[in-house]
Amino acid sequence: MNTRLNTASLDIPYTLRRSRRRRTISVTIDPDRGMLVHCPQRLPQAEIDAFLRRKAKWIRSKMALIDSIRASQKPISWQDGAALPYQGASYTLRIRADASGGSVSLHGGIIEVACGLAGQQPADETSESLVMAWYRREAERVIQQRVAHFQEHVGVTPSRVCVKDQKRRWGTCTSRGxxxxxxxxxxxxxxxxxxxxxxxxxxxxxxxxxxxxxSLVSSVLPDYRQRRSWLRQQGASLEIQQRPAMVH
Known part of the structure; x- marks a missing residue:
């Protein structure tokens, strides 16, 4: 259900989701979906409004943080010397002509892309497609490794581990494991x-x-709150602004 928070200092649309199983009310700010409010099925709207008014200062700060992160993001040029994010650090893109082409490698603080020879597809378009594919391969490799490492600490074995282009979640777990x-x-x-x-x-x-x-999460990662806080505050920055596909 789509509705609005309307106070003296805020006028924000939000999505209200009611659930028979929920016992409490919560609000989250999602960079893609905006403000989401979850509450019990029969909670009166007046109580929801009062809750959101009490949270108005927090809501303003979160919205401002997301806006500032988005404003600081600049599209990647995908040309030689561009800055590329990887595992929390900034790397320099280096492009070199190579007859074989089509490879990406990591050397110190450099992400090196071997592109085709001159006269073929423009180097920036080639580097973008190659690096984006490389990001996904790296995500698959690293996440599989970290799952294998931590599953022993938790004492579980997932039925499947898959890396996807999820727009709204960092991770999900199904009832089938x-x-x-x-x-x-x-x-x-x-x-x-x-x-x-x-x-x-x-x-x-x-x-x-x-x-x-x-408690289970804390037994494996005692400092999980700090890690979670980083993701909540900086998660909106984990985005690559790709150029729209060209129509030839």
């Missing part, structure tokens, strides 16, 4: 990626966010 992860986690620091991996592995034992679930 499959784990799905957002490839953009490869842009985050490793300790943040590890938090998402452990979070989803713990869902194989506790498919909820109960105190028992968080």
């Amino acid at each position: 499959a784990l799905y992860f957002n490839w953009r986690l490869i842009l985050a620091p490793l300790h943040v990626l590890d938090y998402v991996v452990v979070h989803e592995l713990c869902h194989l034992l506790e498919l909820n966010h109960s105190p028992r679930f968080w």
Whole structure:
């Protein structure tokens, strides 16, 4: 249900989701979906409004943070010397002509792309497609490794681990024991990626966010709150602004 928060200092549309199983009310700010409010099925609208008014200062700060992160993001030029994010750091893109072409490698602080010879597809278009594919391969490789490492600590084995282009979630766990992860986690620091991996592995034992679930997460990552805080504050920055596909 789409509605609005309307106060003296805020006028924000939000999505209201009611659930028979929910016992509490919560609000989250999603960079893609905006403000989401979850509440019990029969909670009166007046109580929802009062809750949001109490949270108005927090809502303003979160919206401002997302706006500032978006404003600071600049499209990548995809030309030689461009800055590329990878595992929480900035790397320099280097493009070299190569008859074989089609490869990406990491050397120190450099992401090197071997493109085809002159006269073929423009180097910036080639480097973009090659690096984006490389990001996904790296996400698959690193996430598989971290799942294998942490599943021993949690004491579970997922039925499947898959990396996808998820727009709205960093990770998901299904009732059948499959784990799905957002490839953009490869842009985050490793300790943040590890938090998402452990979070989803713990869902194989506790498919909820109960105190028992968080206790399990804490037993593996005692500092999970700091890692979660980084993701909540900086998650909106884990995005690559791609150019629209060209029509030839």
